[in-house]
Amino acid sequence: MTLPSKQLTLLASLAALSLPVTAQSASSGCTDDGWLAKSDEKFAADCADMAFDGDLEERQKLAWMFFARISQLVDDPDKGGMSGKGKAPVWMAWPTDPDTFGTAWPFALDKDVRNDLNPSVEKKDIKAGRIATADPDGANEEVTRNKISYDYLIHNGLTTKIDVATYFTKHDYVDMPVGSVELKASWLQVTKGSPAPEGALTFRFDSGEYWWRGLHIMVKMKPLKDPGDAFYTEEPSWFWTTFELNDNPGVAHVRETLITQRAPLPQDEISEILKAGGLAGFGFESYAPNGTQIRFTENADGTTPVILGHTDMEDFAGSPNTAQPQYWKAFEASCHGCHATAAYNPQTAAFFPFSVPTGALHPGYNKTDSAGVVRYLGQGYRPLDFMWPIAFQAR
Template sequence: MTITRHAAILSVLALGSASPAQALDAEACTGAGWLEKSDAAFAADCASFAFEGDLADRQLLAWMIFARVNQLIADPGRGMSDTGQVPLWMAWPTDPDTFATAVPFEFSNTARSTMKPSAEKKDLKAGRVATADPDGANEEVNRNQISYDYLVENDLTTKRGIAAFFTKNDYVDMPVGAIELKASWLQVTEGSPAPEGALTFPFEGGEYWWRGLHLMVKMQSLPDPGAMFYDEAPSWFWSTIEFNDNPGIAHVRDSFITQRAPLPADEIARLLETAGLSGFGFENYAPNGTQIRFTQDGAGTVPVILGHTDMEDFAGSPNTAQPAYWTRFNASCHACHATASYNPETGAFFPFSVPAGALHPGYNMTDDNGTVQYLGQGYKPLDFMWPLAFQTQ
């Protein structure tokens, strides 16, 4: 996509409708009502834009999704950076709200006040999450109502429920419009202040600054959802948004992220203004890139690399704490989440790993008992949903 075409699309976004001269093939996604549509309607209308467009199309879509989930709601007396407002996603259910309770979540426009990190197995094993009084790098997973309702209605919030689900089904197939996101926070202390321009929030127990956000949106189902381990056809749209001054982020974006098409600052400003988000601080964040399949162009050769320097620090080397010096970054949202799966015969989830590139039935990892588990030996796909493996009890 050329800058000229992008400017035309941004004009459509701003005006809310397209003149005949602006009747672009993207209008179903970017035309009137893109901000107000339901999540299901937006995802369905934007599927072709996401999966048939170029990198610049996808970068624009990442910003549009970012703007939608960050619509501001009132949080009197607090809010991000003392604004009295917070993003909509901070009122969505977290992993503990979904998997660690039998009490139904009540959707409202009220932001939570407590930090609810997802103590995922991959982090617990590496000693990266403190679950008692978290004061380090904390990650919260949130989901919209479409995602939450599907998990609850299909009893996919417990191991027993998952076992029962797979007596009648061969795969999980999340609904179009489902959104899963993960936020990365770091506590503000005297020795570790929030960087200039970063958004902060006063959770109970301390102030935290917001380091970034993973976003995954289900845009369409696969023709054969049972083949999602290996199928290069896209279904989820992935982006990861990071604070622009995170240490080493420029190096990682320039050297490792494979599918980037950064928008000019004036286009970002125009989109944020259209979305009613100007001046809040979101302009200090940006997508590292986007991903829709395992490999570039679905050719099965060059892996797509996408990740966040804090949330996927385990994929960078040497010295995971210093992204500015990394010589390797083996992060791939689509490939990593693709291995989220369950074996109905053994009741085991496939071990967490960090693959990049196309998978095959012989892909394997060693589990906690030292047994080598092969993806092709009875594992059924969880539709890229690691929380089903990490959080169910």
């Protein structure tokens, strides 16, 4: 996790803090002294067993620990921070998709919290065959990434279509480094007719005040034995979780009836993690993980899909009415399944069309592209290591 130098003193004081672990549990080595101050690479490597061999409660705890790490507070004298508290989470100073893919200028990783909202392409527009930037005055999804992820994309030339084509003349797949962190935040503008819900954190960007609806977190924990098999293997490599405002309409219903892998922590454990992270009382208590995911199907059985998503960011996956999650009877969302189809075909110089599969994939999995041509995943496509931003944003 790349932090401004002003945060080093805080981390030094927190380095000795540890969380209680059960003897011989998968969390041993992950929750020990100094977990907050570890580099992203070391923390991911140390916590891979907890992520992939631990039970659902251990995974839920890890979700909160990742949340605490990426939410370390930095001063924001310019905009007044979240909810006017003078501070904002460090991920708001990380490079966005436009910072990564939309410019040839290097990003200053020690810069302050940005003043402008930098939304990424809306998935709903992609699904409909349109590539468009989100309306800056409406619902926005903003992708940010840590230094490990940013450096890999830049140094390997994965930010332009020409360079992606060149990359695949020498490689058969993308293999993001352990410790890569990719985030996607959801914001909604505050208006007289649409105020921020009680308990929601807000931020005043140049275009107006927005309330924070939640955050996707994906972290590369360990490499696959065969990165070229990313489309099909149940071997875990990425850890997925999504945080959402607890009072979002319908989120309780979705969490309790449609999310498949979830083990809510007792409030005292949540408070302990936030306190260890120096975040107690800031307002993060109003948010929680909807669940976690590490593979396509439950227990790698190849039969029962793992369902995980956010009721705003994946509203298109809910039914019968996408805008009313409190009435959903189905939620066809899978972070792992969706991102697994991020792929590039060197022969056609085309990315696989965006789709939202659940459950295990096979070479015959297909999707019709915007030109009406059916594309088959097994016909020449190469894995982008779950990195849709490459396909969405390469210019």
